[in-house]
Amino acid sequence: xxxxxxxxxxxASHPGSPHILQPVVAGVWxxxxxxxxxxxxxxxxxxxxxxxxxxxSELSGPGPYRQADRYGFIGGSSAEPGPGHPPAxxxxxxxxxxxxxxxxxxxxxxxxxxxxxxxxxxxxxxxxRARCWPLLCxxxxxxxxxxxxxxxxxxxxxxxxxxxxxSRDLHRQFPLHEMFVSPQGHGQQGLLQVLKAYTLHRPEQGxxxxxxxxxxxxxxxxxxxxxxxxxxxxxxxxxxxxxxxHMEAVQLDAEVFAALLRRLLPRVHKHLQQVGVGPLLYxxxxxxxxxxxxxxxxxxxxxxxxxxxxxxxxxxRVGLTLVRLALGTTEQRLACPGLLETLGxxxxxxxxxxxxxxxxxxxxHTQRQPPLTGAQRGPV
Amino acid sequence: xxxxxxxxxxxxxxxxxxxxxxxxxxxxxxxxxxxxxxPTVGVDFFxxxxxxxxxxxxxxxxxxxxxxxxxxxxxxxxxxxxxxGLLLFDITNRRSFQNxxxxxxxxxxxxxxxxxxxxxxxxxxxLDTQRQVTRHEAEKLAAAYGMKYIETSARxxxxxxxxxxxxxxxxxxxxxxxxxxxxxxxxxxxxxxxPNVVHSSEEVVKSERRCxx
Numbered sequence: 001x002x003x004x005x006x007x008x009x010x011x012a013s014h015p016g017s018p019h020i021l022q023p024v025v026a027g028v029w030x031x032x033x034x035x036x037x038x039x040x041x042x043x044x045x046x047x048x049x050x051x052x053x054x055x056x057s058e059l060s061g062p063g064p065y066r067q068a069d070r071y072g073f074i075g076g077s078s079a080e081p082g083p084g085h086p087p088a089x090x091x092x093x094x095x096x097x098x099x100x101x102x103x104x105x106x107x108x109x110x111x112x113x114x115x116x117x118x119x120x121x122x123x124x125x126x127x128x129r130a131r132c133w134p135l136l137c138x139x140x141x142x143x144x145x146x147x148x149x150x151x152x153x154x155x156x157x158x159x160x161x162x163x164x165x166x167s168r169d170l171h172r173q174f175p176l177h178e179m180f181v182s183p184q185g186h187g188q189q190g191l192l193q194v195l196k197a198y199t200l201h202r203p204e205q206g207x208x209x210x211x212x213x214x215x216x217x218x219x220x221x222x223x224x225x226x227x228x229x230x231x232x233x234x235x236x237x238x239x240x241x242x243x244x245x246h247m248e249a250v251q252l253d254a255e256v257f258a259a260l261l262r263r264l265l266p267r268v269h270k271h272l273q274q275v276g277v278g279p280l281l282y283x284x285x286x287x288x289x290x291x292x293x294x295x296x297x298x299x300x301x302x303x304x305x306x307x308x309x310x311x312x313x314x315x316x317r318v319g320l321t322l323v324r325l326a327l328g329t330t331e332q333r334l335a336c337p338g339l340l341e342t343l344g345x346x347x348x349x350x351x352x353x354x355x356x357x358x359x360x361x362x363x364x365h366t367q368r369q370p371p372l373t374g375a376q377r378g379p380v
Numbered sequence: 381x382x383x384x385x386x387x388x389x390x391x392x393x394x395x396x397x398x399x400x401x402x403x404x405x406x407x408x409x410x411x412x413x414x415x416x417x418x419p420t421v422g423v424d425f426f427x428x429x430x431x432x433x434x435x436x437x438x439x440x441x442x443x444x445x446x447x448x449x450x451x452x453x454x455x456x457x458x459x460x461x462x463x464x465g466l467l468l469f470d471i472t473n474r475r476s477f478q479n480x481x482x483x484x485x486x487x488x489x490x491x492x493x494x495x496x497x498x499x500x501x502x503x504x505x506x507l508d509t510q511r512q513v514t515r516h517e518a519e520k521l522a523a524a525y526g527m528k529y530i531e532t533s534a535r536x537x538x539x540x541x542x543x544x545x546x547x548x549x550x551x552x553x554x555x556x557x558x559x560x561x562x563x564x565x566x567x568x569x570x571x572x573x574x575p576n577v578v579h580s581s582e583e584v585v586k587s588e589r590r591c592x593x
Contacts, residue, residue, distance in 0.1 A: 172419055278457075288422075339441070
């Protein structure tokens with residue numbers, strides 16, 4: 001088992017993400033315009049998310065007021081499977097597909113990548129995310145090639161400067177998730193270990209505050225060692241230059257995003273220019289945190305499934321979709337005469353539109369509902 | 381309908397990570413204290429009206445910024461269009477105080493040709509027992525840079541209103557005196573809806589009518 005990627009520094013041999021290794025600008029430009037309207041797999045199924053994430057609660061005797069939802073968020077709203085939850089036999093069927101695909105992963109990726117991509121877009125069954133994410137991003141190969149690396153990093157003392165910086169952020173990542181409630185709990189401790197290990201692994205990169213939420217979501221699904229290698233892959237292969245000391249790549253991608261807006265949503269782009277909202281005002285949090293703090297959690301997981309199989313262009317699709325949902329119609333733009341209202345609209349998209357199935361089809365990742373035609377949608 | 385305001389000032393809030401920038405702004409704009417606040421990634425944006433004299437209201441656009449050094453490459457683009465700033469340090473964290481100088485240098489470079497009116501804010505003053513910076517030395521540093529100094533607590537709502545309104549008043553005085561002027565292509569100060577303007581234009585219309593008679 002395992003992909004072919006020989007190393008973890010992420011050059012051109014990662015079969016899981018054939019697109020993400022192209023130069024950022026050219027790759028995105030080429031694929032994005034077409035990808036937005038791309039016709040994809042027809043699916044009437046919904047994915048399963050009924051597993052017990054974060055089941056090993058840090059809480060003693062959870063009272064009703066501290067009840068966690070099925071993603072582990074205390075007081076969260078995802079206690080029950082959402083509307084249209086797939087029947088048990090469909091969940092089972094999907095799980096079987098993934099078990100089959102992952103049992104000879106290398107072959108699957110080299111011969112049937114398209115199928116993997118489609119299945120990722122439909123959503124990885126939650127019981128299998130822990131197995132699939134490290135496979136998809138190449139983390140498993142890294143771990144296999146360097147079996148002692150993480151253990152050594154975990155044992156080694158961290159740089160005091162980074163330890164202090166990381167420690168100050170530990171209690172601020174998903175404070176409402178049961179895994180991250182307690183300072184001594186395995187959530188915060190795991191976060192410290194993984195982030196520390198990264199600063200030792202790449203001392204020239206150090207720690208970026210935006211890595212916190214990314215590592216936290218990984219730790220909700222994976223043991224620290226697997227989470228560490230996924231973080232390494234995300235920072236070095238998927239989003240190189242995003243988190244480093246100068247954060248130059250995320251700024252470059254913000255420029256690319258603006259250029260895509262001008263081409264794909266020209267009226268929205270004009271509006272944003274008029275009110276003075278440049279992409280650096282909203283995009284860094286979206287992209288750096290992989291939308292972990294900007295979308296409902298079930299949707300975050302679906303976006304990550306697609307991102308880990310397809311790469312950064314998924315972030316562009318999701319970002320463009322959010323802008324379109326917030327400001328796509330003339331009425332919406334008229335309601336936002338200034339900068340403040342416009343930024344507010346980008347944060348106030350109705351939750352029904354961000355529901356995982358609705359959103360994944362809106363962003364062109366699935367086609368559960370027929371996309372609206374230009375006439376229905378109104379000018380953008 | 382939007383409240384009528386005389387001017388809009390754009391303020392920026394800077395300082396080291398975890399000194400409490402977001403909490404201070406939230407206390408001021410939302411009137412509540414968040415026990416835990418996500419680290420700010422990039423820039424965040426808030427607004428509130430303040431009344432500096434009876435009937436004279438200023439709209440504040442407040443920019444919250446990520447404190448970690450590497451985010452400066454993103455946040456520094458927003459210094460230039462700010463007329464005022466709150467430079468925060470945490471009175472229980474000596475390093476955040478030592479970095480005040482660096483923050484001022486950083487802004488000075490990127491704000492040219494404009495200037496930012498800063499106030500130095502010693503935050504978390506409710507944690508007096510853990511204090512690592514005395515009020516005296518902070519006042520001395522502020523004076524050396526021509527800034528006012530104020531100590532605040534978002535948790536106990538101490539001086540939060542005062543920090544923002546004093547700064548707003550100071551900027552207003554500079555605008556009134558003509559030391560700060562509204563400029564095309566600069567977002568620091570913008571003039572708003574002024575009831576007087578409506579009245580005077582009505583008068584103009586009346587006088588014109590009279591002429592026609």
